[in-house]
Amino acid sequence: MLLLAPGIRYFPDHFNAAAQAALVExxxxxxxEAPLYIPAMPKTGKEMSVRMTNCGALGWVTDKEQGYRYQALHPVTQKPWPAIPPRLLALWQEVGDCRLPPEACLVNFYSEAAKMGLHQDRDEQNFQAPVVSLSLGDTCLFRFGGINRNDKTQSLKLKSGDVIVLGGEGRLAFHGVDRIYPGTSTLLKSSGRINLTLRRVTVS
DNA sequence: TAGTAACA
DNA sequence: TTCA
Known part of the structure; x- marks a missing residue:
């Protein structure tokens, strides 16, 4: 484990190839069960380049009308999200350093051209609990900074099997994905990157 | 504003 | 950096 900044822990190669393949399944x-959909920004309705879905009791969603929020139902199918797979619950227990289990697992799919601007994960009620992030598939250029948007940032290539934990002082750090490096992994049938982020939403 | 264009 |  490497401490990248206060509260930002990096576990390179946390999962080996076999474990990564099982996670992809x-x-x-x-x-x-919960198909990927295209999220839209609040107010403007501009579409994000990343495709999303969730598992867990709650899922993070956004649309033009209601903006960022957690809800129990898939916005397209209106069905409850599927359960968080046991392997991901185990990851949270292993690296999350948190008494309460995760309630949400946001699944972000990045195609070759997808990116995500610098942002904070601040739609949860619980900032004591960490955010646990797992990368699968193509390598990406990840950027993170401090709790203010204009704090200096560092960039790091995240590869398949890597895990990052934002906790404590790092919980509200700004972070984003500047680019995907297509063809850097053969884990997925087509190129692209999957990012899974486990979160605790409520306080208790 | 988890995006983007326009601009210094 | 501003705007939205």
Whole structure:
């Protein structure tokens, strides 16, 4: 484990190839039940380049009308999200350093051209609990800074199997994905990157 | 504003 | 950096 900044812990190669393949199968099952959809920004309705779905009791969603929020139902199918796969619950227990289990697992799919601007994860009620992030598939250029948007940032290439934990002082750090490096992994059938972020939403 | 264009 |  490397401490990248206060509260930002990096576990390179946390999952080996076999474990990564098993996780991809877990996510395939999630996506079959809860299909990826295109989220839209609040107010402007501009579409994000990343496709999303969730598993867990709650899922993070956004649309033009209601903005960022957690809700129990898939916005397209209106069905409850599938359960968080046991392997991901185990990851949270292993690296999350948190008494309470995660309630949400946001699944972000990045195609070759997708990116995500610098942002904070601040739609949860619980900032004591960490955010645990797992990368699968193509390498990306990840950027993170401090709790203010204009704090200096550092960039790091995240590869398949890497885990990052934002906790404590790092919980509200700004972070984003500047680019995907297509063809850097053969884990997924087509190129692209899957990012899974486990979160505790409520306080108790 | 988890995005983006326009601009210094 | 501003705007939205």
């Amino acid at each position: 877990d996510i395939r099952a999630v996506v079959t």
